[in-house]
Amino acid sequence: MANESVTLRQIARKVGVSVGTVSRALAGENGVSDRRAHAIQDLAKQMGYRPQPLRRQRAGAIAVLVGTSESGHPDEDWSQRLIVLATRASAELSWHVHLEFVSRNDDSRRAVAVPTVVRENRVDGVLLAGDPHSSIIEYLHRHEIPMAMVGGRAEKTGCVCVNPDREQAVRTAIHRLFELGHRCFGVVLSDRRYPSTEAFYQNCRQSLADHGIELSPRQVLENLQPNLGGGVIAARRYLAAGEPLPTAMLFTNDWMALGAMMTLLEAGFRVPRDVSIIGQDNLPWCNQMEPALCSMDNREERMVREALVWLRRRIEGSPCEPHDVTVHSELVWRGSCGPAPRGSAPNGAGPNGAGVTSPAPAKSRQADPSSISLASPPGAS
Known part of the structure; x- marks a missing residue:
């Protein structure tokens, strides 16, 4: 049973260390060896230690902890969008937001520092995103x-974890592409350790299998940066593979899709005449391109609001068992998708198992700079 009369000083005396060492060990901060930290944590649990809250009333604030590869800097466009959405939705609930960037989960078992606003009980709850380090989640529990x-x-x-459910959107996309004659598909992924990325891959693989197409491992590119550069690298790898180019490519996000489109254009391929491309996130500029980018709208604002609903229930003391909540994605069909190019092998027959003939080399045609460009804003001359 928790005993609020147990103090850090009492624990420190039993272990034979300073109060500061005990405080760092219980907070999961650096500066204490793993062995000693575990010993202190076990003793505190045995003694029934429970930190004295600094507030007996609600703080009217939450912490938004975003995992990043370099603590202190958001390294994904998605992280920045989430911050804006979370701040806006929290304001509607009259919550102040303490934004903190924390270390992302990795293979290291080393504990990382828990933000001060959390350790000092200056927030009523925490919204997590970006796969923060497991030691932070353990501290919260x-x-x-x-x-x-x-x-x-x-x-x-x-x-409670809220994720996009892309299954139906992926099925719809692949079915439409299949009806348009596509038989050779490429799938471009960011970090597959992310549950949403792995789920997207499995959705693609299963949807293709339902149409009698086995997704070749050679046509799956993974663990690329989720940005423009990641898409550029993906397109270059496809072009350098010495195999037929996929006539349809699905990407983890819109920025990667845009990077690939630009690179393919430079190589003499055009979208959608030679290659159909689908991104994810349905960013505002997708509809301002020429051709407009087909994308899966993951309804991020709905996801953030759903997570805050469950967080509020927990703050208010309502019982809430851990479970997964899904928000259905929607396919937005646009001009970056079209019929498979002439010469594609029918019915999946072809050298790579999914089967299309590569479009003509770039040198045999003139690249069209207008093939991929940002359209002028409405009203522009």
């Missing part, structure tokens, strides 16, 4: 701090 997560899996995090 240990101190019974309400939390919910955008992304992740409930069985791993022990809290």
